[in-house]
Amino acid sequence: QAYPLAVAPGKATRLQVVGYHLGQATSADVQLEQDASCGEVQLALPLADDVHTNPVPLVVSDLPLVNEPTTENNTVETASMVTLPGGINGRIEQESDVDCFAFEAKKDEKYWFEIIARRLGSALDSHLRLLNSDGKQLQLNDDLRIGKRGSSDSWIENWQVPADGKYILEVRDLHLRGGDPFVYHLRVTKAEPYFELYLDTDKTQLTPGTSGIMFVRAVKKNGFDGEIALQIDGLPAGVTGHCGRILAGKAVDGCIVLTAADDATPTWGNVTIRGVSEIPSATGDAVSLSAQAVPYQETYQPGGGRGHYPVALHTVAIAAPSDIRAVKLSTHELTLKPGGSAKVDITIERAEGFDKNVSLDVIFKHLSSVYGNSLPAGVTLDGGASKVLLTKGAVTGHITLQAAADAAPVQKQQIAVMANVSLNFVMKATYSSKPLLVTVTE
Ligand SMILES: [Ca+2]
Ligand SMILES: [Ca+2]
Structure with missing residues (x-):
């Protein structure tokens, strides 16, 4: 440890050092470059006789320091x-x-x-x-x-x-x-x-002709309540990205749907996901805010709970064809009146011999927790008017979406229908349809 913990770029600072094997040393002098970037750094501090400490964490700050x-x-x-x-x-x-x-x-x-x-x-x-x-x-x-x-x-x-x-x-x-x-x-x-973005997983596995879905969650800070448009860079060859948005107000989730071409061959790429938003400034001009999404690695804990650990990369891969070959919808645009509902028919293509249960959903859940839900506020899946469990090799189902009487109008919010295949008690493989755009009218 060093004190003071924060130093200014370009300024000579004497730090008191705290730790083991420091010999007679009680302090170290540092001076960062004038153009050193602000944030957290790890610096090996110079002690006597060309000896340096292990890297010591410091804050570099351009605020006035006392x-x-x-x-x-x-x-x-x-x-x-x-x-x-x-x-x-x-x-x-x-x-x-x-x-x-x-x-x-x-x-x-x-x-x-x-x-x-x-x-x-x-x-x-x-x-x-x-x-x-x-x-x-x-x-x-x-x-x-x-x-x-x-x-x-x-x-x-x-x-x-x-x-x-x-x-x-x-x-x-x-x-x-x-x-x-x-x-x-x-x-x-x-x-x-401002806002921060988090990606629900660190990997999206696609197979030729199928789609996968990534959920991005926003943490909106200091009164920010604008709409956030999502972007993706670094997709591997043969993959198309359909970037949705996180709606304004209290909404926190948006999705990106990735589709692999029918003739895509095995490959991979590390992707970068950003969100951008325009907000009005005090002077009335628009200010552009942006953030890069931090991917999380999912882990499964004893008892089946889902844990999350922040990591550096999200990887998109195209693998060999697997259990589900396609998730097809009867329509890719749905318009709901407040208080009304609408139905989408779904057909899945199963691999030959694959007759395990498949469950359909529009929300990504684990046990009772929701990890991704890009539906507009007030729009829900009407379970009683949906057929989401496809057993004994069944290939057709349907979902009915319902808008609350007070659902706010929204244009073409992107969601998708997911087809989940259980791998064991807690883990599942999730396939996705191409995007479904949901509009709620006045
Ligand atoms: Ca004190
Ligand atoms: Ca004191």
Whole structure:
């Protein structure tokens, strides 16, 4: 560990070092390039006599940086004054240490407060509170969540200042522990709308003439509620991508349907999925936001639960023909009136001799959890008016989609019909139809 945890590009900084086998060394001098990119880095720090440490995690930040004062700052009354937005480097240097920072803010400003500590190996399990000048708690965060995974670090999102005045940020360890390795960086910025994207899987396996579906989930932050158009790059030869969108408002899922040509040959490619959105800015001009989707590797746990682990790549492959040779729909466009319903007939082509059960769905589920659902809000599968279980070699079924009486209008939202083949108690192979576009009228 090093303190301070965050450094500015181009600025010579003396870091205190904490760890083992450091000899007599207590500090190391670093100076990053002026054009070093902001974010997290791992740096081998120079000690005496050409000896370097193992790579040490640091934050590179272009925010104005301050270190916590050497004077006592444990209470609202003794809080040290800071100017925000900015970055604060601190350390819970002993048991029961509490660090308080005071700042002035104007009514209706929006802020984002984030502790970066455990993610970079700090011993701190942070506990972050936002107080008014009387010490009354306004916000509290223990553990934050990035995508599908939690962290011991803390953040307070999109806090809107209730009135002009002085406010206090209070940092401590959850268990009131402390010591030299309990370093942290507290990053404070104005809360700007943005989104993050996560891919439900890290692999899509296609066979010639069939389609596969990828679900992309958005986490919408700081009041962002725009529509997100999906894009895909890096598809292997013979594969066509039909990119859907994540609708505005509370919707979180969109899908991309990939189709392999009938004469496609075995191959593969690593794909990149992005989402873009245009949102109005304060000046009225449109601002373009974009994000690259992080793929997750699925894992199956004892008892059958589905776990997810973030990974670097999503791979699309074309394999040899398998159990299902096609999932065909009677129509690829469906129009629903609010309160109305519509039916799609489905025919699957089975490989010769393949007579196992096949189940049809428009939502990707495991046990009772939904991992992908790009249906417009208010549109559901009417199970009673659908035939989704194809047993004993059956090849025909149908689905009926129903729109709630208050379903909002939407044009051509992309979904698809999936055909699932169980591989064992928990795992399944999922084939897909070509896209089905769902419209809900006024
Ligand atoms: Ca401290
Ligand atoms: Ca303190």
